[in-house]
Amino acid sequence: MSERFPYPANPNGWFRVSYADELKPGEVKPLAYFGTDLVLFRDAAGEAHVLDAFCAHLGAHLGHGGSVDGDGIRCPFHAWKWGGDGRCLDVPYANKVPARAQIKSWPVREKNGLILVWHHDRDEPPGWEIPDLPELSSDDWTPLDVRRWTVRSRWLDMNENSVDKVHFRYVHGTPVIPEAEITVEGHILTVNNLLKMTTPRGEIEASLTTTDYGPAFQTVHIEGAVDTLMVNTSTPIDGETTDVSFAYTVQKSPDGAHERVGRARIKDLEHQFEQDRPIWENKTYHARPMLAAEDGDFGAYRRWMRQFFSEAW
Amino acid sequence: MPQHREYPFPAYPNGWFCVAYSDELGPGAVQKLHYFGRELVLFREPSEAGAARILDAYCPHLGAHLGVGGTVEADGIRCPFHAWKWNGEGRCVDIPYAKRIPPNAQIGTWPACERNGFVFIWHHAEGAAPDYEIPEIAEIASGWTPFTKLEWTVTSRMYDMGENAVDHVHFKYLHGASGAPTNTQRLDEDGNLRNYSEMEMSTPKGPVPGSIESRGAGPGMGVVHVKGVVETIIVTKSTPIDDETVHVRFSYTQKQTDDERELRIGKAMLRDLKKQMEQDIVIFENKTYRTQPLLVPEDGPIAEYRRRARKSYSGRFWDE
Numbered sequence: 129m130s131e132r133f134p135y136p137a138n139p140n141g142w143f144r145v146s147y148a149d150e151l152k153p154g155e156v157k158p159l160a161y162f163g164t165d166l167v168l169f170r171d172a173a174g175e176a177h178v179l180d181a182f183c184a185h186l187g188a189h190l191g192h193g194g195s196v197d198g199d200g201i202r203c204p205f206h207a208w209k210w211g212g213d214g215r216c217l218d219v220p221y222a223n224k225v226p227a228r229a230q231i232k233s234w235p236v237r238e239k240n241g242l243i244l245v246w247h248h249d250r251d252e253p254p255g256w257e258i259p260d261l262p263e264l265s266s267d268d269w270t271p272l273d274v275r276r277w278t279v280r281s282r283w284l285d286m287n288e289n290s291v292d293k294v295h296f297r298y299v300h301g302t303p304v305i306p307e308a309e310i311t312v313e314g315h316i317l318t319v320n321n322l323l324k325m326t327t328p329r330g331e332i333e334a335s336l337t338t339t340d341y342g343p344a345f346q347t348v349h350i351e352g353a354v355d356t357l358m359v360n361t362s363t364p365i366d367g368e369t370t371d372v373s374f375a376y377t378v379q380k381s382p383d384g385a386h387e388r389v390g391r392a393r394i395k396d397l398e399h400q401f402e403q404d405r406p407i408w409e410n411k412t413y414h415a416r417p418m419l420a421a422e423d424g425d426f427g428a429y430r431r432w433m434r435q436f437f438s439e440a441w
Numbered sequence: 442m443p444q445h446r447e448y449p450f451p452a453y454p455n456g457w458f459c460v461a462y463s464d465e466l467g468p469g470a471v472q473k474l475h476y477f478g479r480e481l482v483l484f485r486e487p488s489e490a491g492a493a494r495i496l497d498a499y500c501p502h503l504g505a506h507l508g509v510g511g512t513v514e515a516d517g518i519r520c521p522f523h524a525w526k527w528n529g530e531g532r533c534v535d536i537p538y539a540k541r542i543p544p545n546a547q548i549g550t551w552p553a554c555e556r557n558g559f560v561f562i563w564h565h566a567e568g569a570a571p572d573y574e575i576p577e578i579a580e581i582a583s584g585w586t587p588f589t590k591l592e593w594t595v596t597s598r599m600y601d602m603g604e605n606a607v608d609h610v611h612f613k614y615l616h617g618a619s620g621a622p623t624n625t626q627r628l629d630e631d632g633n634l635r636n637y638s639e640m641e642m643s644t645p646k647g648p649v650p651g652s653i654e655s656r657g658a659g660p661g662m663g664v665v666h667v668k669g670v671v672e673t674i675i676v677t678k679s680t681p682i683d684d685e686t687v688h689v690r691f692s693y694t695q696k697q698t699d700d701e702r703e704l705r706i707g708k709a710m711l712r713d714l715k716k717q718m719e720q721d722i723v724i725f726e727n728k729t730y731r732t733q734p735l736l737v738p739e740d741g742p743i744a745e746y747r748r749r750a751r752k753s754y755s756g757r758f759w760d761e
Contacts, residue, residue: 292503294538298524305538407522410473410506411499412480418501418546420539423523426503 132412133282137367138162138247139436141315141342142258144361144373146243147274151176156201158191162247163366166234167191169201177201177212178234178245184208184216185229240264240359241272241375244345249438256315258345263357263377270387272359272375273394277401281408283344283362283370284433289404290319290338290346291424299403306336310428315342317432343436354389355379358397374401448730449759450600452684453477453564456659456753457575459678459690461560462590466493471518473498473508477564478683481551482508484518486529493560494518494529497549501533557581557676558588558692561661566755576658580666581674581694586707588676588692591715595687597725599660599679602687603750605721606636606655606663607741615724616717633657634749642669660753671703672696673710691718732760 145159151170158181159166165181167190181189183203188194193204200211200218208229209218216229235246235254240261246254263269279286289295291310296302306323317340324331334352341347348358359375374397378390417426434440460474466485474481480498485491498506500520510521517528519535525546526535533546552563556575563571595602605611612618618640625637634657642651651669658664665675676692693714695707736743751758 288503292523294523297538299522406509407505410509411522412504412506414499414501414504417503418543420502420536420543421541422539 133285133367134413134415135284135441136249136437136439137282138249138364139284139343139433140248140252140255140438141344141436142237142244142246142254143344143363144242145178145245145363146176147272147373147375148176148238148241148243151243154196156191156194156196158189161245161363161365161371163364165189165191166245167194167201168243169194169196171196171200171212172198175212176236176238176243178236178243179210179212179214180232180234182231183210184231242359242361256342258341261347261357261359263379264359269357269377269379270390272377274373274375275394275398275401276371276373277405278365279370279372279405279408280368281370281411282364282367283372284436285411285413286362286370286372286404286408287340287346288426288429290317290340291426291429293321293424294422299407300400305422308424310425312428312432315435316340317429340432343433350393354381354386354393356390356393446685446729448598448601449732450598450730450751451566451754451756451758452598453566453681454599454660454750454753455565455567455569455755456661457554457561457563457571457573458661458680459559460495460562460680461493463493463555463558463560466560469513471508471511471513473506476562476680476682476688478681480506480508481562482506482511482518483553483560484511484513487513487515492529493553493555495551495553495562496527496529496531497551500525500527501546501548559676559678559690562680573659575662578664578674578676584697585674585694586697588694589711591691591693591718593689593718593722594682595689595722595725596685597687597728598685598730599681599687600750600754601728601730602679602689602721602725603660604743604746606634606657607743607746609638609741610739611724615720633659634746660750667710671698671707671710673707675714689718 145161145168153170153172153174156169159168166178167181168178170176181191183190183205185206185208188203188205190201190203194201197209200209202209207220208216210231211217214231214233216225219225237244239258241264244258293305293308297305306321309320311318319338321336323334323336332352337349339347344362346360350356356378362370362372364370376394378386380386460476461472461483468485468489468491469487470485472483474483481495482498483493483495485493498508500507500522502523502525505520505522507518507520511518517526517534519526524537525533527548528534531548531550533542536542552571554561554575557578561575636655638653640651641648649670653665653667655663655665661679663677665677667673673695678690680688682688693711698704734743
């Protein structure tokens with residue numbers, strides 16, 4: 129536990145470990161997430177796998193010099209080969225593979241252009257799935273425009289912003305505090321904000337809908353003028369730092385006008401991120417914040433968030 | 442460096458401790474502080490004569506750090522997150538979007554004072570109010586050069602480092618001082634240590650009689666007055682950052698003079714002061730604290746230092 133956060137560092141759920149197009153068949157990458165060393169590889173048939181990094185034999189890191197061999201990854205140290213399920217498939221110099229040779233294999237899904245792993249601190253199997261987002265497989269929407277940051281904070285703390293309507297006024301300078309409607313269904317939290325947006329053609333009504341699917345996968349739909357979708361993902365590096373990525377797509381228009389507005393909006397969203405960042409990187413999480421009656425519904429957010437931890441805190 | 446040293450005494454003494462230089466805290470300025478293992482915010486009220494104020498860093502509302510993006514107004518500091526305003530007494534005086542301020546809205550405050558160009562915080566393990574004042578250094582009222590600032594972050598504890606003041610033997614063997622100085626010490630009525638040494642100071646033109654007088658002002662500050670070839674004053678200040686790190690500040694001033702030679706000697710003394718501190722730091726950062734050191738009669742009054750320095754701490758020492 130850290131001084132700033134009174135809850136465990138790694139919630140249970142699905143976490144992005146890579147964008148799908150960053151990992152070609154046969155490619156191997158070392159990862160450091162959840163305070164753990166991992167290896168990500170795509171086997172010859174194109175399936176992505178995540179294993180604990182260290183060879184069960186003599187401890188070499190499979191992500192540094194390991195190579196894909198058909199349906200598994202071969203250790204650079206003594207050439208033991210491990211399948212995507214973490215079983216040892218071959219020890220080239222030995223008559224017999226030790227019966228209990230096993231490395232932890234993490235559940236993986238490839239979806240919406242992302243490679244996701246399931247983290248559960250008691251190793252329980254996935255309790256729910258990330259949905260397919262139709263916009264990401266449609267030719268009517270632009271390819272994902274990806275931004276990445278390493279932030280000295282934890283996503284579930286940063287993400288309180290989604291129910292914190294007041295901060296839009298004082299951190300981002302919106303003219304009024306937007307109205308927010310919050311619904312919770314199991315692991316899904318939806319916040320619908322109605323707000324006024326300024327466009328070249330004057331002020332319009334717009335809606336901004338933030339949906340969290342578990343503790344680390346979020347979509348933001350902005351409707352009005354130009355429809356925009358953001359896919360926000362985050363993965364804990366350790367208890368203090370998080371790998372955060374926002375990816376943007378807009379609905380195309382024949383004259384390219386939407387794309388231009390979309391680019392301006394991305395710039396604005398990036399600017400907002402930089403306004404939030406010094407707050408995030410220096411704040412603490414008060415277990416009992418002192419709230420004013422006009423504040424957003426932090427209670428609903430925090431009750432939702434607690435389900436992603438195995439232990440009460 | 443040792444990963445972990447166990448000290449049989451608390452990390453934080455009670456008293457006034459330097460947290461900033463007055464000339465680096467303009468009207469309306471805000472500084473993020475980390476001392477006593479805690480995040481704090483220091484700010485100066487917006488007028489020229491505005492008081493320096495120290496509060497706990499984290500807004501009681503949703504936890505933003507007031508020292509990162511907080512802004513000072515006439516009657517307090519406004520949080521960068523949701524614009525709650527906290528005054529110097531720690532009361533919430535405004536929530537711009539709310540009809541009503543929660544009646545128990547209060548942030549922790551720390552006594553602060555300003556003397557001799559430094560801002561001090563009062564720390565007491567049991568929350569007691571200040572029971573002494575930081576004295577004005579009368580000598581430097583006029584006719585002295587502006588302070589030269591020296592700073593170090595040292596992995597040690599103040600109680601252990603403080604022994605150096607009475608350990609006159611180390612001057613010879615660590616710093617290469619020529620011969621043991623004559624040394625008289627006495628305890629002032631206010632409990633502070635006063636140390637007076639006379640020695641010969643070596644100069645290119647041969648030895649010159651000189652003296653060093655040092656006096657404490659609680660555990661966090663000392664004044665060292667050096668006379669001889671040139672007259673200098675060093676104000677030493679130490680503040681615990683956390684239970685294994687100390688922030689040390691030395692402020693050096695020399696009597697104003699047009700004499701080129703005296704100015705040169707002053708500069709050399711400043712270089713020497715830096716060198717000596719750096720020699721000490723190597724020892725401080727790697728030594729252990731012996732509860733029962735093996736002493737010879739010729740050593741300085743280590744045991745007496747320890748008995749006296751303990752008075753600045755709340756509670757018992759583990760070795761008692």
